[in-house]
Amino acid sequence: MDVIPVALAGRSYDVTIEAGCVLDGFARNADAYLRSYRPATAGAPRAVPFVADTNSHALFRDAVEESLDSAGLEARWFVVAPGEGAKSWAVLEQVTDWLLGLGISRSDHVFALGGGVVGDLTGFACAIAKRGCGFVQLPTTLLAQVDSSVGGKTAINTSAGKNLIGAFHQPSAVLIDPLVLDTLPDREMRAGHAEVLKYGLLGDAEFFAWLEANGSRVLAREADPLAYAIATSIAAKARIVAEDERETSGTRALLNLGHTFGHALEAETGFGDRLLHGEAVALGMVLAARYSEHRGELSASDAERVTRAVDRAGLPSELAALNLDCDGDKLCAHMHHDKKMEGSTLPFVLLRAIGGAYLARDVDLADLAAFLDRQMQAH
Structure with missing residues (x-):
C-alpha cells in the first residue's frame, strides 16, 4: 500500500x-x-x-x-x-x-x-x-x-x-x-497512459525513459510496473498541486501539457468517442513537441522520442490521420475559448527538453495556425 x-x-x-x-x-x-x-x-x-x-x-x-x-x-x-x-x-x-x-x-x-x-x-x-x-x-x-x-x-x-x-x-x-x-477496455487504458507519459515529459526525464522501456508492461496491467507508474504520477501531481493549488503561479499550468491542443481537437471532433480525452492529450503532446522543435527550442531527436512513445502506446500521433474538416485557423479559434486565456494571450506549455516543460506566453497564433495546417497535410 x-x-x-x-x-x-x-x-x-x-x-x-x-x-x-x-x-x-x-x-x-x-x-x-x-x-x-x-x-x-x-x-x-x-x-x-x-x-x-x-x-x-x-x-x-x-x-x-x-x-x-x-x-x-x-x-x-x-x-x-x-x-x-x-x-x-x-x-x-x-x-x-x-x-x-x-x-x-x-x-x-x-x-x-x-x-x-x-x-x-x-x-x-x-x-x-x-x-x-x-x-x-x-x-x-x-x-x-x-x-x-x-x-x-x-x-x-x-x-x-x-x-x-x-x-x-x-x-x-x-x-x-x-x-x-x-x-477497463484497452482503448481507455491507452488513453489514461497519455497522462502518465505527461508526467515524465513535463518534469521527470528519468520517469519518461522508464516508460519508454516499460510502458508496454504498464499497458498490460502487470502489477508492479502499473503500481509504480500510478504512484509516480500521483506523487508528481501532488507536489505541483501543493505548490500551486489554484494555478496562480504558473507551476500547475505545466500539467496542461498537450491539453490546449487536445481540447481544441476534442471541440472539433464533438467531445465524443471519435477522440477520447486521453487520445487528444497524447496527440496534443506530440504537437507541443513538434511546435517546440519548430520554434528551435527542442531537438528533433527529443521531438521524435515523444512521437515514438505515443505511437508505441497505441495512441494517435498524426494530426493528418484525423481527417478533420477544418484548418489551423479554426483549431486556433477553439483555443480562444480556453480557460487559460489571459486577456488576448493564451499561454502554451512547450518543451525545451524531455522533462523540461515551460509556459510560453509569446506564441503567435497565426504562426501556430500555419504550423497546424502543415501537420494536417504531413505524413
Whole structure:
C-alpha cells in the first residue's frame, strides 16, 4: 500500500493506492475506509450517496453494497451515462437536486465511483450543494487515477468549451485500486497512459525513459510496473498541486501539457468517442513537441522520442490521420475559448527538453495556425 499526501493548508488529504481496496478490500475493510466519512447521525442507517456511471455501477455495485451493509449503512445511487455528455448543466441540476432530496449536510460525504467525468461532475455538485459538502474519489479508470481525481479541479462542459464552468473543491480522500483496471477496455487504458507519459515529459526525464522501456508492461496491467507508474504520477501531481493549488503561479499550468491542443481537437471532433480525452492529450503532446522543435527550442531527436512513445502506446500521433474538416485557423479559434486565456494571450506549455516543460506566453497564433495546417497535410 502507498499513501501519498496532498499537502494543502487546512485541507490536506491522502491518496491511498492499494490493490483490492475497492474491488475486494473495500468490502473487507469497510469500517476503516468509511469511519471518517460516514454520516454522523446515530441510530437508523443513513443513506450514503454514490454517483457512478452505468459501467462502474454494473461492475462494482455489489462490492460497494456489501461494504456498506457490513458497516451498518445503506447505499443510494445516482447513475449517469458514460462519456462527456454527463458533464452538463442538466445533469448537474439533477445531481444537486438528488443530493438535497437525500437531506445531505455539509458534514456528509458523497462517493464518486467512476472515471474522470464522474469525479468532475460529483466534485462540482459537492462544491455548490449547501455551499460545499465533502466527497471521496473512487476512480475506476487509469486517467482518473493518475490525474483528474487528485487536485480538486471540478467542472462541467458548456457549448463554449470544455471545463469552463467549475470550482476548485478538494476531495477528502482518494482511494485507488489498480485491480479495477482489469475491467477497463484497452482503448481507455491507452488513453489514461497519455497522462502518465505527461508526467515524465513535463518534469521527470528519468520517469519518461522508464516508460519508454516499460510502458508496454504498464499497458498490460502487470502489477508492479502499473503500481509504480500510478504512484509516480500521483506523487508528481501532488507536489505541483501543493505548490500551486489554484494555478496562480504558473507551476500547475505545466500539467496542461498537450491539453490546449487536445481540447481544441476534442471541440472539433464533438467531445465524443471519435477522440477520447486521453487520445487528444497524447496527440496534443506530440504537437507541443513538434511546435517546440519548430520554434528551435527542442531537438528533433527529443521531438521524435515523444512521437515514438505515443505511437508505441497505441495512441494517435498524426494530426493528418484525423481527417478533420477544418484548418489551423479554426483549431486556433477553439483555443480562444480556453480557460487559460489571459486577456488576448493564451499561454502554451512547450518543451525545451524531455522533462523540461515551460509556459510560453509569446506564441503567435497565426504562426501556430500555419504550423497546424502543415501537420494536417504531413505524413
